[in-house]
Every structure is written in C-alpha cells, then in structure tokens.
Amino acid sequence: MQYFTRHNVATLQAGRSVAQSSEVFLTRFSVVIPTLDEADHIDPLLTRLFALDLASGSFEVIFVDDGSRDGTPSRVRAWEAQANVRLIERHEQPDLAGSILAGVALAQSDVIVVMDPSHPPERLPALVAPLLDGSHDVAVGSRHVPGGGTGGWPHRQWLSRLGDWCARSLCDVSDTTSGFFAFRRELAATLTERARGYKTLLELLMAGQGKLRVVEVPVCFQQRTHGTARLSFHSQWIDLKRLVTLAGGTVSFGSTGRFAAVGLLGLVIDILLFQWLMSRGAGLALAHIVSFFAAAAVNYPLNSKWTFQPPPAGYPRWSHFGRFLTMGLFTLLMRGGVLAWLVYGWHMAPMLAIFPAVAVTAALQYLGSAFYVFPVQQDLPSADVRWRVASLGIVAFAVLLRLIYLGQAQLIPDEAYYWNYAQHMELSFYDHPPMVAWLIWLGTAIFGDTEFGVRIGAFICGLITMGYLYALARNLYDKSTGMRAVLLLAILPFYFSTGMVMTTDAPLVAAWAATLYYMERALIADQRSAWLGMGIAFGLGILSKYTLGLLGPAALLFVILDPASRRWLRRPQPYLAAALALLMFSPVIIWNMDNNWASIMFQSNRVKGGSEDQFAAHLLFLHLMVLLTPVGLLAAIMAVWPRTERDSSTYARRRRLFVRVFAGVPLAVFFVLSISESQRFHWTGPAWLALLPTMAWLMGQAGDFSTLARRVKAAWKPTIAVCIFLYAFVLHYVVLGIPGIPYNFLSEHYFWREATREIEQVVAEVRQRTGQEPIVVGMSKWSVAASLSFYNRSGKPMEIRSRNMFGDSGAMYDFWYPSEPPTSLPIILVGMRDHELERTRRIPDIGRMLVQPGPIQEQRVATPDGKPLRRIYYRIAQGYLGKNP
Structure with missing residues (x-):
C-alpha cells in the first residue's frame, strides 16, 4: 500500500515520462478496475465497454x-493483445484503495x-463528460439521486448503506460510498499513506472538502451474478474506523480492545x-455519582497513556483534563436519566439497573474520548467538517437527553392543564x-396517562422542527x-424546552418551521406545489396557536417588496393555500x-395586556x-445587520429579504406591543x-x-x-x-405528584x-386543580374544581364547571401560597362564601426518606354558600 502511494506521488510530481507516445494523446480517460476472483465477469464487462459509442x-x-x-x-491477458487493456498483479494484502492507486x-x-x-x-460516457469538458x-x-438506484442487492449491502448514511453527513454528496466514480488524476496525490479500506471516494472528497467541483450522475447498480464481493464485516469495520479518523476521532486498530480492557476495570470499580x-x-x-467519579479517576490516566494517542508536547495538560471532566459530567448526567428510567419507570432494582x-456510559465515554478528549493530531479535518461532527454529536446528545428524561420529569402545571383539555x-x-x-390525546391513548404519554407529542414536534429547519437552511445556504442550524435549535433554551415540554409552543414551533420552509420553496424557489404544503x-400552525397568523402579513409584505414574487398575486395558488388553511381552522371558528x-x-384582550398600561420594552x-x-x-442581531453578508447576487438579496421580513414582521409586532403592554x-x-x-x-x-x-463566533463553543x-x-x-x-426554588410549580399524595x-x-x-x-386560575387532577391516581378519584367556583377566572374551568350550587359537602381549599385561601385579586373575602371555614394549614411535602x-x-x-351568599 505504501509503495503504490509513494510511487503515485512521485509520478505525479516528476511528470509522466511514459506519456510521450502518440497513443497517450488519444487516451482521454483511464478506467481502473480492481478485481478479486472476477473471471466470469471479465469477458462480459469488456465486451460492453468496447461496444460503447466512443472513439477508438x-x-x-x-x-x-x-x-x-x-x-x-x-x-485479462487474453484481451491485452486485442484491446487497450493492461493488467497489474498485486501480491500484498487485498485493499481497494491500494489497488486504485496502483492503477x-x-x-x-x-x-x-x-x-x-x-x-x-x-453510464461511462455520462460519468466522464463533466470532467472532460472541464466543468x-x-x-x-450515484444511487441516491433521481434516476439512480439499486437492483436486487444482497442483504450484506445494508452494511454499505449504513456506512453511506454515516459518511453522507461529512460531505455534500449523497452517495459517498459509491465505487463508480471519476476524478482528475492530480487528486490522487491528496490521499495520505493512511488511506485504506474501501471508501476511496470518501477519502478524495474529504481531502478536498469545499474545494472540489463535484457532480452526481444517476446510476442503477445491479447485483453481482459472479465473482467475490469485497464487502464483508471486517472490511466494513475497517471503513468505519477510517471514517471516524476522517471525522477527527482518534481510533487506532488497537485502541478499541484497549478501551474495552480499561473500561472493564472501570466497570468493576463502578458497580x-x-x-x-x-x-x-x-x-x-x-x-451513582460517587461510583462514577471513582471509576473515572482510574480510567482517565490509563486511557490518556495507553488507549488513545497522548497529547503532543506542549499541549496544556489542564486543558486536556478539562475536556475529560466536561465529557465526564455530560456522561454522568445522562446516566442519571437512564438509572431513573430503569428504577422509577421500569421498577428495576438499582443493583441491576446499574449494569x-x-x-450506556461506556458508549458515550468512548465517543466523547475519541472525538473530544483525544482528537486526532495529524491530518486534522477542515473546520467545516469539525462543525459537522460537533453538530451531529451535540444534537444526538440533546435528543437522547430529552428522550430519556421525557417520562421521568414530572409535569409542570401548564402541561397538566393541557392534559385536562384532552379529558x-x-x-x-x-x-x-x-x-x-389532540397531540396529548393521541400520546396518552398509546402510552397511557403518563408523563411520557403527555410529552411524546412535544418530542416528535421537536424532531419535525429540526427536519424542516435543516431543509430551510440547506436551501438558503448549504x-x-x-447542520449548524439544527445545532442551534438543539441548544438554545426556548427550542430545547419546546422539544420536551408539552405546551402549545411545541406544535407551534414545528408548524412555524414548516411554514417557513414551504414559503421559501414557493417564493424563492418558485415551486407551485409548495403552496399546498404552505396551506x-x-x-x-393556527390550530396550535394564533401567533402563527403573523406569518401571513409577512408573506404579503415579501411579495410586495420582491419583484420576482409579485406574480403570485395574479396566480390562484396563494389564495387556494389561504382557503385550505382557513378550512383547517374551521373547528376553532365553529367553537x-x-x-x-x-x-x-x-386573545384580543390578552394581546392588549389587560387594562394597565406599562412600558415593557x-x-x-x-x-x-x-x-x-x-x-x-x-x-x-448580526444576522440582520446590513453589512453582514457581502454577496450582491440576486439570489443573495432575495434571501436576505426573506430572512428579514419573516423575522422582522412578527418581532416588530411584539416590540410595538411591548412599548405599552x-x-x-x-x-x-x-x-x-x-x-x-x-x-x-x-x-x-x-x-x-x-x-x-x-x-461572538468564538463564544458559541462555551x-x-x-x-x-x-x-x-x-x-x-x-428527577434524581x-x-x-x-429544592427550595421549586416550591410552587413542581413536585405535584408528592403534593397530591398529601392532599389525598x-x-x-x-x-x-x-x-x-x-x-x-384549587385556588389558582388552573394550575392547582389541573395538577391535582393529573396526579390523583393512588386512591379514590377526588372531586376537583378551580377558583372560578368563587367567581374568579378559571379559564377552561369556567366552561367545564360553570357553576357550583350551594352544598353542605366539606370543601378543601388548596393553594400554592397561603393568602390564596383568603382572597384573590377579584375576591377580597373568600370566607364569606364558606360554611365554618377553618384556619389555613401548611403541609410540608418530602421524599420517602x-x-x-x-x-x-x-x-x-x-360547606359552600354559593357565589352570592
């Protein structure tokens, strides 16, 4: 392998002395075919090749x-005498990259x-044409562009497809594992001696990341009928390791076993x-915190000295240890969620749940160590690739964090209130x-009246938001x-919470992202079918929250300001989309x-902020x-700054207008309202x-x-x-x-499961x-009553009402329980604050509506220990005397 690499580089640098004959000038391209037990394929393949309509x-x-x-x-030798065919016989370890470089x-x-x-x-003429014309x-x-595909592939090819999916995230090619490709000869010099395995195309693409002009030509691959496929589990494992290295991770051929040995020692100590x-x-x-850090104290020095490549001389040791500590904290906090899920959710004994x-901890530690604590020191990937890898890792961590804790964290009162909607x-x-x-009803119908059942809709909405935002950002830029846009979506506080907490904002954000995507496709990409998706x-979106209606004026303003979009005012698609949206909104209108x-x-009064004017900008x-x-x-702020983007092309100007209008119109409305409310x-x-x-x-x-x-760019990482x-x-x-x-600062809006037990x-x-x-x-607008209703499971169901029973606002409780007649049944008032049991803003004296009201009592809520x-x-x-005793 090393011989052919060095020989290739030397040939490219010194010039091809063999290229002096007249035959060389006639040869426009060279077809390199690596073979291993392909005897039955040689004659059919060459017959088809030389039957192509190409100049002799x-x-x-x-x-x-x-x-x-x-x-x-x-x-092959039988063809050498009758056609422009040559043979190289390698006698080294079979390796596709080495064979290609030899050719x-x-x-x-x-x-x-x-x-x-x-x-x-x-498909050979179509493949070489973009290179021969210099474009x-x-x-x-490519198998993954329109017109491409596979036919009758064996099951082992799923390994290849999985590898292709992993590699696709590192470069802008959909079929990175294709074995049918063409490239300019000088690019072979960019392959390092460490290039090995069966993904030579990926090596080329990664070496020239951002600099190469790449085109994908649709090709339909067929299943082999003869010969030996080079794909095997071992070869795929080699390719996976090389992929990790190309992505910036440290993985040597012996590190996996060493990591397993060190991990086993840590596992014994931990358990x-x-x-x-x-x-x-x-x-x-x-x-679990003490045992984790004890095991980590053993693992770190062994991994840093033995498993992975140690940091180079001069590398700050404290910085290296800081990376390890950061990764360890993330892993520890994730492990706490897994333990809670197993112990509290599945009722597994802690002694078994720790295994x-x-x-899970070991898997996260390995990935964190390979990519973050002990990254590669040679052939560093480009900054773009490092951002891509970071985006994948952080988004995956954030999504997994949500999923694990989704059913373990208790509902906040807002979620319990919306669960009452579904009842x-x-x-x-x-x-x-x-x-x-609707989302909570569907989630609880499948998963029961649990925290997971309530929140699974928010989790799915978060994934939908990620998909549409990725597509939007890719269309606007690249x-x-x-991928970085999805990273921001995963880490910014508002969007992280809407992907986990089941409130009206969860479906709103998903619909908002989808609407923006279809708006861009319709207004900038000029796709008529996008208006259906937009509608x-x-x-x-407006079935989720009325706020999304602000995108309507934004779309109208964009059409007015953008000359290329004004033609839509004379076409039926926008009006049909509006009619479709209105039709979908009809349940709200009917109600x-x-x-x-x-x-x-x-909602109109809510936007006005009530009766008191106040400056709130x-x-x-x-x-x-x-x-x-x-x-x-x-x-x-920098994203809308006039001089941020210097591209003056027509598309860039329309893109900037799209971003500023669709962000600016809603934000301007909120800013104007905040001046007085x-x-x-x-x-x-x-x-x-x-x-x-x-x-x-x-x-x-x-x-x-x-x-x-x-x-600001440097501040993103911390x-x-x-x-x-x-x-x-x-x-x-x-949770744990x-x-x-x-828990002092959670005294009002959390731990309603335990509080409900006390009230029961x-x-x-x-x-x-x-x-x-x-x-x-419940002596709040709806928080207390809704939370008690959700967590009232352990005994006989309680009769629960809201404070609208005394004439104050109870939101939907005004519709569910519009009036309560006088009764001699005992009344138990429950509140988050003591004064709520005596008076509210609208009711100065609650006691006058009660029969023999007792004193306000405080109940301390604690864990079993x-x-x-x-x-x-x-x-x-x-008893209760009614609203007007």
Missing part, C-alpha cells in the same frame, strides 16, 4: 488484481474512472462501589386552539449551515360561534436574553426561527468580519457547552436530585371524619 483508443482499461485464484489474470500510477490520462463489474458500463473535478455514479454505597443506605443519586446504565375534548378551547389537546402547515367568540375576545429585551442566551441574541416572555420564541439559518451561516464563516463578530450542561444538570436535579442542593391523605381524613365526599378547590421538597397550603370548610 479514447480510453484505456487497467485491471488491478488482488490475488485472484479463479483465473482472472488469464482472462492511477500506471494510467496514461488525466481523467481516472474507478468501477467494478457490478457497475453499468453504459467538474469529481463525478460520482462494586455503587452496590456498596446502596447497601449502606446512600441515595440513588449519591451512589445497563454503565453500558374534555372539544373543537377548540377558551384560551388556546385544540392542537395541543448543507453545513443546515397545510399554516393551517396546522367560537357557539361560545360567543369567547376565545377570540380573550426592557422586559422584552431581558426575555430575549433568556430565550436565546446573550450570545444568541447578539448573533441574531407587558408580554409573555416566550411569545417571541418562534419568530427567531427565520434567523437561525443566517446565524448558523455566520458560525461557519472565516472571512474578514468585525471584532464583535469574531468574538455557550453550547454551558447550555447542554445546564439542561442535563436541571433534568438530573429534578443533586446531593447537597435543596387530607381528603381521606375528611371523608372518614364526616362520612361525606369533600370537594377539592425525609428530604424536603415543597410546601402546600389547605383550608377546610363545612
């Missing part, structure tokens, strides 16, 4: 045989074609210490359209920008017609700092989706930018790390806890004492 002598065929035992070399070294033309007998020779550097025979601590009465969180948890299904609801209820996405337009009136700015992080907010902090969240592609594009630029722009750490830390904290950190005990005591079934009244969680307040009365 315009190409040569070079067979490179890797030690065939079926007479393949003899078949390149002997080639007499500047255009090299690589193929094997499974490839259709009839491209590499042409790929034994965990079980010892649990047997001594330590909590689950304390036991699969440690297995009272209607065409729409007073304070929101029905989409959130594939790398699309559906817009309809689903409002039946309920005196209650929802429309409520400064609060809007603070909200944006929370939603986007300070770095994200600065990047968003306070807005909800999360309302502007979806509007920033239009800016994420440009923010992601700026992350990957290395041009001459301002000092501020360079600092911002990403801090955000992911905080999400994992908070989820671990609320962190030893030494109390109070209800049982009242029921036993009076012989009557008490009515429980006595760890305090929160407080809850209740008050017992002997």
Whole structure:
C-alpha cells in the first residue's frame, strides 16, 4: 500500500515520462478496475465497454488484481493483445484503495474512472463528460439521486448503506460510498499513506472538502451474478474506523480492545462501589455519582497513556483534563436519566439497573474520548467538517437527553392543564386552539396517562422542527449551515424546552418551521406545489396557536417588496393555500360561534395586556436574553445587520429579504406591543426561527468580519457547552436530585405528584371524619386543580374544581364547571401560597362564601426518606354558600 502511494506521488510530481507516445494523446480517460476472483465477469464487462459509442483508443482499461485464484489474470491477458487493456498483479494484502492507486500510477490520462463489474458500463460516457469538458473535478455514479438506484442487492449491502448514511453527513454528496466514480488524476496525490479500506471516494472528497467541483450522475447498480464481493464485516469495520479518523476521532486498530480492557476495570470499580454505597443506605443519586467519579479517576490516566494517542508536547495538560471532566459530567448526567428510567419507570432494582446504565456510559465515554478528549493530531479535518461532527454529536446528545428524561420529569402545571383539555375534548378551547389537546390525546391513548404519554407529542414536534429547519437552511445556504442550524435549535433554551415540554409552543414551533420552509420553496424557489404544503402547515400552525397568523402579513409584505414574487398575486395558488388553511381552522371558528367568540375576545384582550398600561420594552429585551442566551441574541442581531453578508447576487438579496421580513414582521409586532403592554416572555420564541439559518451561516464563516463578530463566533463553543450542561444538570436535579442542593426554588410549580399524595391523605381524613365526599378547590386560575387532577391516581378519584367556583377566572374551568350550587359537602381549599385561601385579586373575602371555614394549614411535602421538597397550603370548610351568599 505504501509503495503504490509513494510511487503515485512521485509520478505525479516528476511528470509522466511514459506519456510521450502518440497513443497517450488519444487516451482521454483511464478506467481502473480492481478485481478479486472476477473471471466470469471479465469477458462480459469488456465486451460492453468496447461496444460503447466512443472513439477508438479514447480510453484505456487497467485491471488491478488482488490475488485472484479463479483465473482472472488469464482472462485479462487474453484481451491485452486485442484491446487497450493492461493488467497489474498485486501480491500484498487485498485493499481497494491500494489497488486504485496502483492503477492511477500506471494510467496514461488525466481523467481516472474507478468501477467494478457490478457497475453499468453504459453510464461511462455520462460519468466522464463533466470532467472532460472541464466543468467538474469529481463525478460520482450515484444511487441516491433521481434516476439512480439499486437492483436486487444482497442483504450484506445494508452494511454499505449504513456506512453511506454515516459518511453522507461529512460531505455534500449523497452517495459517498459509491465505487463508480471519476476524478482528475492530480487528486490522487491528496490521499495520505493512511488511506485504506474501501471508501476511496470518501477519502478524495474529504481531502478536498469545499474545494472540489463535484457532480452526481444517476446510476442503477445491479447485483453481482459472479465473482467475490469485497464487502464483508471486517472490511466494513475497517471503513468505519477510517471514517471516524476522517471525522477527527482518534481510533487506532488497537485502541478499541484497549478501551474495552480499561473500561472493564472501570466497570468493576463502578458497580462494586455503587452496590456498596446502596447497601449502606446512600441515595440513588449519591451512589451513582460517587461510583462514577471513582471509576473515572482510574480510567482517565490509563486511557490518556495507553488507549488513545497522548497529547503532543506542549499541549496544556489542564486543558486536556478539562475536556475529560466536561465529557465526564455530560456522561454522568445522562446516566442519571437512564438509572431513573430503569428504577422509577421500569421498577428495576438499582443493583441491576446499574449494569445497563454503565453500558450506556461506556458508549458515550468512548465517543466523547475519541472525538473530544483525544482528537486526532495529524491530518486534522477542515473546520467545516469539525462543525459537522460537533453538530451531529451535540444534537444526538440533546435528543437522547430529552428522550430519556421525557417520562421521568414530572409535569409542570401548564402541561397538566393541557392534559385536562384532552379529558374534555372539544373543537377548540377558551384560551388556546385544540392542537395541543389532540397531540396529548393521541400520546396518552398509546402510552397511557403518563408523563411520557403527555410529552411524546412535544418530542416528535421537536424532531419535525429540526427536519424542516435543516431543509430551510440547506436551501438558503448549504448543507453545513443546515447542520449548524439544527445545532442551534438543539441548544438554545426556548427550542430545547419546546422539544420536551408539552405546551402549545411545541406544535407551534414545528408548524412555524414548516411554514417557513414551504414559503421559501414557493417564493424563492418558485415551486407551485409548495403552496399546498404552505396551506397545510399554516393551517396546522393556527390550530396550535394564533401567533402563527403573523406569518401571513409577512408573506404579503415579501411579495410586495420582491419583484420576482409579485406574480403570485395574479396566480390562484396563494389564495387556494389561504382557503385550505382557513378550512383547517374551521373547528376553532365553529367553537367560537357557539361560545360567543369567547376565545377570540380573550386573545384580543390578552394581546392588549389587560387594562394597565406599562412600558415593557426592557422586559422584552431581558426575555430575549433568556430565550436565546446573550450570545444568541447578539448573533441574531448580526444576522440582520446590513453589512453582514457581502454577496450582491440576486439570489443573495432575495434571501436576505426573506430572512428579514419573516423575522422582522412578527418581532416588530411584539416590540410595538411591548412599548405599552407587558408580554409573555416566550411569545417571541418562534419568530427567531427565520434567523437561525443566517446565524448558523455566520458560525461557519472565516472571512474578514468585525471584532464583535469574531468574538461572538468564538463564544458559541462555551455557550453550547454551558447550555447542554445546564439542561442535563436541571433534568438530573429534578428527577434524581443533586446531593447537597435543596429544592427550595421549586416550591410552587413542581413536585405535584408528592403534593397530591398529601392532599389525598387530607381528603381521606375528611371523608372518614364526616362520612361525606369533600370537594377539592384549587385556588389558582388552573394550575392547582389541573395538577391535582393529573396526579390523583393512588386512591379514590377526588372531586376537583378551580377558583372560578368563587367567581374568579378559571379559564377552561369556567366552561367545564360553570357553576357550583350551594352544598353542605366539606370543601378543601388548596393553594400554592397561603393568602390564596383568603382572597384573590377579584375576591377580597373568600370566607364569606364558606360554611365554618377553618384556619389555613401548611403541609410540608418530602421524599420517602425525609428530604424536603415543597410546601402546600389547605383550608377546610363545612360547606359552600354559593357565589352570592
């Protein structure tokens, strides 16, 4: 392998002395065919090749045989005398990359074609044409573009397809594992001596990342009928290791076994210490944290000295250790979720749950060590590739983090309230359209009335958002920008939460991203069919939240400002899309017609902010700092800055207009409203989706930018790390806890499962004492009543009402329980704060509506082992006199 590589480089540098004959000038391209036991294919292949409508002598065929035992070399030699065919016999370890380079070294033309007998020779002219006319550097025979495909491939080829899917993320070619491709001869010099395996095309593409002109030519591959396929599990394993190296990870041929040996030692220490601590009465969180760090203290020095390549001389040791510590913290917090899922969700004994948890830990540690702690030191991939790999790893971690904790973290009151929507299904609801209820109904119908069942809709909406945002950013810029846009979506606070917490924002963000995608396809790409998608996405969006309607004026403004889009005003597609969206919105219209337009009136008053005028623009700015992080907010401002993008082409101008209009119109509305009225902090969240592609594009630029722009770009890496750490830390904290950190600041809006158990005990005591079934009244607009309703599972169902029973607003409870007649049944008032049981903003004296109201009592809520969680307040009365006693 090394001989042919060096020989090839030397030949390219010194010039081809053999290219002096007149025959060389006739040879326009060389076909290199590596063979291994292909005797039955030689005659049919060459017959088809030389039957092509090509000028005589315009190409040569070079067979490179890797030690065939079926007479393949003899078949080739029989053709040497009658056609422009040559044979090279290699006697080294069979290796496709080595065979190709050997053929390149002997080639007499500047255009090299690589193929094997499974490839259709009839596509050869189409493959070489882009190189012969000078328009491209590499042409790929692709199975994954329109017109391409495979026919009757054996099952082992699924390994190849899996490898192709992995490699596709590293470069802008859909079929990176194709064995049928053409390239310019000088590109062979970019292959290093470490190039090996069966993915020579990928080696070429990665070596010239961002510099090569690549075209994909559709090709249909056929199943082999004879010969030996080079694909095997061993070869695919070699290719996978090489792929990791090309992506920037440190993987030597001995590191996997060494890592396993070191990991086994750490596993023994981890499990034994965990079980010892649990047997001594330590909590689950304390036991797994202590055992993890004990094992890590052993693993780190062994991995750094023995498993992976040690850092070069002069590399800061503390920086190296800091990387290891960061990776370890992420792994630890993820492992806590796995333990909670197994112990609390599947009711597995902690002594057994630690085994699969440690297995997950080992996989994450290996990937983190290979790519982050001990990255490659030679042949570093380009910055673009490093961003792609980082995007894949971070997005995968964020998605897995959500999925693991999805069913373990308790519902917040908002989610419990929307779960109550699903228990009272209607065409729409007073304070929101029905989409959130539909998603929760579907999720709980499949997975039961659990946290996972409630939230799975948000998780899927998050994945849909990622898909549409990636497609939008790829269309506006390129594939790398699309991957970084999804990275931003995964780490920015608002978007991370909407992909996990089931509120109306979850489907809204997904529909917003879809609407932007179809708008771009319709308005910039001029695709008529995109209007259908836009109508559906817009309809689903306003069924999620009325805010999406702001994209309608934005679209109209863009059409007015963009001359190329004004023709749509004279075409039927936009009006049909609007009609379709209106038709989909009809359930909300029907509900409002039946309920005196209650929802429309409520939302109108909500936008106005109530009756008190106040300047709140400064609060809007603070909200944006929370939603986007300070770095994200600065990047968003730079994304609309006039001088950020210097491209003056027509497409670039339309792209900038699209981004500014579709982000600017919604944001301008919220800013104007904030001048006189306070807005909800999360309302502007979806509007920033239009800016994420440009923010992601700026992350990957290395041009001459301002000092501020360079600092913002440099600040993204620590911002990403801090955000992911905080999400994992908070989820671990609320599910398993962190030893030494109390739950003081969660005293009102969390731990409703435990609080409900305490109220159930109070209800049982009242029921036993009076012989009557008490009515429980949550003394908040809906938070207390909704949370108690969801977590009331352990005993007899409670009769639960909201504070609208006393004449105050209860949102949908005004419709579900519009009135409660006077009764002598016991009344139990429950609140998050003690004063709520005496008065509200609209009711100065609640006691006058009650019969013999008792004192306000405080109930402390704790874990079974006595760890305090929160407080809850209740008050017992002997009856209810009605709203107007």
